[in-house]
Amino acid sequence: MKKNSQVFRFLTVIVTVLCMGAGSLIVSAESSDAGMEQINAQKLSFSSYTYNNWGVPVKCPDPYTIEKAVTGVTLGIGDFKKPNDLFADHKGNIYLAASGDTAADNRLIKFDSRLKVIKIWTGYTDSSGAVVPFKEPQGVFVTPDDSIYVADGISKNIIEMDQQGKAIRIIAPPSKQDSTIITDDFIERYRPSKLVVDSTGRIHVVAISVNEGIVDFDPDGKFEGFLAAGKVNANPMEVLWKKISTQAQLDKMQDFVPIEYNNISLDNEDFIFATAAAIDEKIVRSEIHSGRGTENGALVRRLNMLGKDILRRKGFGPPSGDYDIFDLDNNMDAAYKGISHMVDVANGSEGTYTVLDDNRSRIFTYDSEGNLLYAFGGPDVTAGGFRTPNSIAQSGSYLYVLDSGTRTITVFRRTEFGENISQAIMWQESGDYHKSAELWNMVLTQNANYDQAYSGLGKAAYRDGEYEKAMELFELGYNKDWYSRAYVEYRKKVVADWFAPAAVTVFIAVSILLTIVKVRKVITRKKMEALEKGWIDL
């Protein structure tokens, strides 16, 4: 039986490889349409996993399958030389900002949800009707009312245009007139790369080699200030060392680097998710080693309008990607070392968010409390792996990943397992705990080791007032916070049930004791009296 399945697997691999080879041959030789029917629901070649309470990876069923993968060549619109940013709008359309050396490479492409090309813009028409080509489209954002914002890196402009490519306005880079904090050096460095526009119309821009924070423009396109400028956390030891070191030593030392954001995304509650680059690896490691993470070592932040990080970190560890990096670091053969390096974040509809790690090319999905739901992908260009992924977008049950190394967009579709989890969380967030419990039970039939499912069932039991059962489930899901909550209720119930009987028992016992003591005293006194009066002898 076992041998049989091995043979079967071997055959599948061969067939898949042949199909892929044949598919790409056809595609490169012929037209774009052949590419559309390429790979159909291909399985991932890396096993998906979650982390348990001890930071040990536990395999889980694949949350996604590969729907298909396309390149500019397979689509027949020419290779994407430097694909920069993917964006999924509210209707499920996908936008890609790509740049390159020639003018034709700098373009913005609109796809439908199945990656069929709808439209290509290589520039915008300004008010005089002339077409102005893009210089370097680095990032794209589309508002719910379909106006497109493009961050044009080299020209330093942000272009707002309509679906016809007509410029609505052009937002110039911040200048010295806007604010005294803008220096010549800043204007020189500033190269807008990723952006979001929130529902009030404020524009938040992440720019390459700007570490002052996120550049904010008000709804009129006027520079407003920097958001979430990274605090520099100097620890006392380092300051002391800096004080006593010589200049030559100081030059060799690393500077305190404030946080530089490298990507940005907007969730459906209008909060900004930003991924941070250049975080001190030591801090991240110590947070992975112990605790649930803080703002200091955060690779992903959820920022409010004041720039305060409000991401909830209640999981087994910080939402910082891979934990099992310590063993890998000792392993000399390990090709990929160090902590995860997040390059993009995409927001799901249920408060979940998915981050993309370009160190090991993995994708991590967290729920709104910071629990890791699943991780998948891998550092290879086989199915479900990437070379240098740089952007991710989510639209419903589809996930789009852009790999700038292979210049490919891969479409993932949720499996039943992934869909059940997402539905369960959705019902949980909307308060229907019975429906969510049903779905969590289905998840458990697919993966009995899935801790979050036990926690989910525990929450349902807690809502129903079955605290003892909830405690059991939270223990299985290793959820100490919720266990404690359920325990407090359980304790309350036990105390309430037993307080009256216990109090009555104590009262009765005490009164009996007191009576006995009193009676004995009286007897003794009577005896003494009798002795004194000589009624009795000893």
Next chain:
Amino acid sequence: MKSIGKGLRYSFTIMAHPIRGFYEMRFEKQGNVVSCLILLVLMVASLIFQKQYTGFIFNSTNLKEFNILLEISNVVAPVLLWCIANWSITVLMDGEGRFVDIFMATCYATVPFTITTFIGVLMSRFLSINEQTFIGLVLGIGVAFTALLIFFGILTVHQFTVMKNIFSIILTIAGMAFIVFLILLFAGVFDEMFRYIAGVITEIQLRM
């Protein structure tokens, strides 16, 4: 048997009256070594108990990686190291305590720690996550009491003044570090030596 019971009970005398208790232990033959060994075993037991039976909310032990031998050595090694280092130092500082006295004083001093550890385990099964300060408080009292008892134990056993005692304790800690360093050094050297010998043997085997 009776003397062991008496020796164990003597730890309460020491907790209530540390100076007199340790003085009588040193100079008037109160307490005994067997009961001290039992106290040490109890301390190990309390720590194992803590790992195994602390309530779910407060228990961060991975029982899959739990090793009783490691727990034992975690208690026995520091105690022995402390006693040896302290004896070596105080012999040079005209301390009046013998090795046995130092060992006994240390063992008797661990009693508050052992008791509060057991209490902490019991509390952890009835408290929620918001009330964990109480457990911290109880455990903190245990550690502080034990530290105080060790201080007075060493002071009384050697008949030191307070300043001299502080000085001797600092030296003892330095001595402990030094012993650990020596052990590591020797382990390294012997490791090298054995590897060298093993290398020579394989060489000979291959050449023959």
